[in-house]
Amino acid sequence: VAADAQRAERRTDALSKERIIDSAIEILEARGESALTFRELKARLSTGNGAMYHHVANKAELLAAATGRVIGATISAVPDELEPVQALRALALGLFDAITAHPWVGTQLSRGPGQPSMLHIFEAIGSRVEALGVSETELFDSAFTVVNYVLGVAAQNAGNALLVPRDGDRAALLGSIAQQWTGLDSKAFPFLHAISTRLAEHDDREQFIAGVDLILVGIDSRRSHRP
Amino acid sequence: VAADAQRAERRTDALSKERIIDSAIEILEARGESALTFRELKARLSTGNGAMYHHVANKAELLAAATGRVIGATISAVPDELEPVQALRALALGLFDAITAHPWVGTQLSRGPGQPSMLHIFEAIGSRVEALGVSETELFDSAFTVVNYVLGVAAQNAGNALLVPRDGDRAALLGSIAQQWTGLDSKAFPFLHAISTRLAEHDDREQFIAGVDLILVGIDSRRSHRP
DNA sequence: ACCTGAACACCGTTCAAGT
DNA sequence: ACCTGAACACCGTTCAAGT
Numbered sequence: 001v002a003a004d005a006q007r008a009e010r011r012t013d014a015l016s017k018e019r020i021i022d023s024a025i026e027i028l029e030a031r032g033e034s035a036l037t038f039r040e041l042k043a044r045l046s047t048g049n050g051a052m053y054h055h056v057a058n059k060a061e062l063l064a065a066a067t068g069r070v071i072g073a074t075i076s077a078v079p080d081e082l083e084p085v086q087a088l089r090a091l092a093l094g095l096f097d098a099i100t101a102h103p104w105v106g107t108q109l110s111r112g113p114g115q116p117s118m119l120h121i122f123e124a125i126g127s128r129v130e131a132l133g134v135s136e137t138e139l140f141d142s143a144f145t146v147v148n149y150v151l152g153v154a155a156q157n158a159g160n161a162l163l164v165p166r167d168g169d170r171a172a173l174l175g176s177i178a179q180q181w182t183g184l185d186s187k188a189f190p191f192l193h194a195i196s197t198r199l200a201e202h203d204d205r206e207q208f209i210a211g212v213d214l215i216l217v218g219i220d221s222r223r224s225h226r227p
Numbered sequence: 228v229a230a231d232a233q234r235a236e237r238r239t240d241a242l243s244k245e246r247i248i249d250s251a252i253e254i255l256e257a258r259g260e261s262a263l264t265f266r267e268l269k270a271r272l273s274t275g276n277g278a279m280y281h282h283v284a285n286k287a288e289l290l291a292a293a294t295g296r297v298i299g300a301t302i303s304a305v306p307d308e309l310e311p312v313q314a315l316r317a318l319a320l321g322l323f324d325a326i327t328a329h330p331w332v333g334t335q336l337s338r339g340p341g342q343p344s345m346l347h348i349f350e351a352i353g354s355r356v357e358a359l360g361v362s363e364t365e366l367f368d369s370a371f372t373v374v375n376y377v378l379g380v381a382a383q384n385a386g387n388a389l390l391v392p393r394d395g396d397r398a399a400l401l402g403s404i405a406q407q408w409t410g411l412d413s414k415a416f417p418f419l420h421a422i423s424t425r426l427a428e429h430d431d432r433e434q435f436i437a438g439v440d441l442i443l444v445g446i447d448s449r450r451s452h453r454p
Numbered sequence: 455a456c457c458t459g460a461a462c463a464c465c466g467t468t469c470a471a472g473t
Numbered sequence: 474a475c476c477t478g479a480a481c482a483c484c485g486t487t488c489a490a491g492t
Contacts, residue, residue, distance in 0.1 A: 014475090015475080015476080037464090037465070037466080038465085038466065038467080039464090039465080039466095047476075047477080048476060048477040048478055049466090049467075049468080049469095049477085049478075049479095050468080050469075050475085050476060050477065050478080051475070051476045051477075052476095053466095053467070053468080054474085054475060054476070055475095058466075058467075059466065059467095110337075110382060110383060110386040111386055112386060112387065113386075113387045113404060114404065114407065119408075119411070119416065119419060122418075122419060123416050123417075123418050123419050126418040126419065126422065127417065127418040130418060136425075139422060139425070140422050140425040140426065140428070140429055141429065141434055143418075143422070144429060144434060145434060145437075145438055148380045148383050148384065148434075148435075148438075149376065149379070149380060149438065151379075151383050152376070152378075152379030152380040152381075152382060152383035152384075153375045153376060153379040153380070154379075155337060155379060155382065155383070156337060156375050156378050156379035156382070157375065157379075159337035159338055159339060159340075160339065160340045177340060177341065180341065181346075184346070188350075189346065189350050190350075190354065191349075191350050191353040191354040191357060191370075192346060192349060192350050192353065195353065195366060195367050195370070198363075198366070198367040199367065201367070202367055202368065202371060207368055207371060207372060207375075208375075210372075211372055211375075211376065211442070214441060214442065214445045215438070215441065218441045241456090242456080242457080264483090264484070264485080265484085265485065265486080266483090266484080266485095274457075274458085275457060275458040275459055276458085276459075276460095276485090276486075276487085277456085277457060277458065277459080277487080277488075278456070278457045278458075279457095280485095280486070280487080281455085281456060281457070282456095285485075285486075286485065286486090455492100456491105456492080457490105457491080457492075458489105458490080458491070458492100459488100459489100459490095459491105460487105460488090460489095460490105461486105461487085461488085461489100462485105462486085462487075462488100463484100463485095463486090463487100464483105464484075464485085464486100465482100465483075465484060465485100466481105466482095466483085466484100467480105467481085467482090467483100468479105468480080468481075468482100469478100469479090469480085469481095470477105470478100470479095470480100471476105471477080471478095471479105472475105472476080472477070472478105473474100473475080473476075473477095
């Protein structure tokens, strides 16, 4: 009995890839990508380097796995029964929100198309584009356009948001950028200088989804005007 | 005379911010972002750390300055006399090509909107969108959409291209990804599995500019149907 | 002002050694 | 198999000291 209890207890706090990723995500969420180091993980998990490297190959694998968690949850949150257009909008917004909330996800996803998270995103989006009734010849390009737009623009926006402190409000950020623009030389930057006051009214998320809708309309019009 | 000659010679090989950036770009072009270190710069410029830090504040400033060179040349290459739509297409393609050729530029541009290169891009694109005749209320959102699309999608594509060796051909990369997709479980990834053979026909650049045209059409249709 | 070169405070990763 | 902890080979950046 004692052996069993001990084994069970041991197993509970035994090191595993899952537990390492748990801790990595906690660090990433709390203090961002630059705070994720093996030394920090070692302290948090009270273990040694070799122990961690026994479970994960390197830091890249760690980041990829952490990204997989976030992306997996995001894709799973979209119900299967949704109409294709609604599903695509939900996927796009879910990915936008996920990348905005976890900028390190955006960084990771821009590190190449081979990673599992990328495959899941492409599959989720591509299958819905197919369900729109897009012809086989145009299917790949259409799906690729949506994926590139969603990930590219989301990551770009997340980069913009990086300047705002973790809990700071967007309004303050926009205000300070607007101030910078107002201060620009109106000869060298006439457009930015003139438009600076409009900056505060801008809504990233709304504009992002408007772009998605625009692409979906484009895809649909090619579909219905097929020769 | 001797003093003049000596001073002139001295000036030629004196350390300066410009020379440091020159060397940084050479390293970035030849061996990528990870090869750019102060130790490498020190060797190439045969100087000391303090000398370099006397001219540039830190590595971030160095990368921003190098990016400024590339972006400046890209924007300058677009003639002032071009019609707005043609200018926007030329800007978009120029930025796409620049980011594809220098992936570190894409990385740098996604690091926040305050940097000078970002201001120049926004000014160049925004002023042309304004020249399209977009109303003041919609001008900011329209310009922001174009900028976000161009930089986001270009960076995304550059990330995709990162996997291909510096001088390797795209076809080989696409071929190997296509092979990966073909090998995927057709139950878990039916879309990717089915579409994998289409991968080779895909043209990033053509598709990128098609997306730009789509956005421009969207902007124009809102302009002409104005209430 | 401009530069030198050692030193500091970090990194990711490896590895002999333990259980 | 799983883990420990010292060590290695790097980083960016600082700084006392020189000219």
